[in-house]
Amino acid sequence: MCLVGEFVAANAPDDGMLHEQQLSSRWKAPSAGLYKLNSDAAFQGMRMGIGGILRDEEGVTVVVYCSTKNGKFDVAVGEPIAMRSSLKTIMEAGYRNFILETDNISLFHHLKKASTPPCYFGSLVKDILTLASRCKRCDFSFVKRSGxxxxxxxxxLSFSFSEYRVWLEEYPHYYI
Incomplete structure (x- = not known):
């Protein structure tokens, strides 16, 4: 059922516009007044690592986030879990004006089209869209893995910690 939903979403008419930013291979700062949140997942045995970073219009790091989840996770659900966790973290820190950027093209397309297929991936996309609707402004962007x-x-890095970590002022500079 999920594959059918993804097929329908992938073949739905688009607005015909693919912006350069959506296909970028390197990170770019957001426009004035916005922040950009990048998130990602990494996998190690029966653990999933989650990382998120919020930067301002000058590229200055504002919030850094690391966490792990125990269990066997598929990459397809790891990416939206990472985005949802990172989004919750920055919203708790008080930020409501940002761009959510991912290197997962499927997640990006589902968010842009507000498409929530009837599967676990779809429920995660729905959670992200619900959180995003509580923000003043929330746009979606795609960047290639290198960005x-x-x-x-x-x-x-989250695999080296036993608990959830958030840095608001100081952060591990050697990773950023």
Whole structure:
């Protein structure tokens, strides 16, 4: 059922516009007044690492986040779990004006089209859209894996911690 939903969403008419930012291979700062949240997941045995980083219009790091979840996770659900967790964290820190950027093209397309297929992936997309609706402004962006390096590094770094970590002022500079 989920595959049928993804097929229908992938073949739905698009607005015909693919912006350069959506196909970028390197990270770019958001426009004035916005923040950009990048998130990613990494996998190690029966654990999933989650990393998130929020940066401002000058590229200055504002919030850094690391966490792990125990269990066997598929990559398809790891990415939206990472985005949802990172989004919750920055919203708890008081941010409501941002761009959510991912290196997962399927997640990006589902968010852009507000498509929630009837499966676990779809329920995660729905959670993200619900959280995003509580924000003043929340846009979605795609960047190739090379442009999401910092978030991926943070996801891998999370395996060295036994608990949830959030940095608001000081953060592990060697990863950023």
């Amino acid at each position: 999401n390096f910092v978030a991926h590094s943070l996801a891998k």
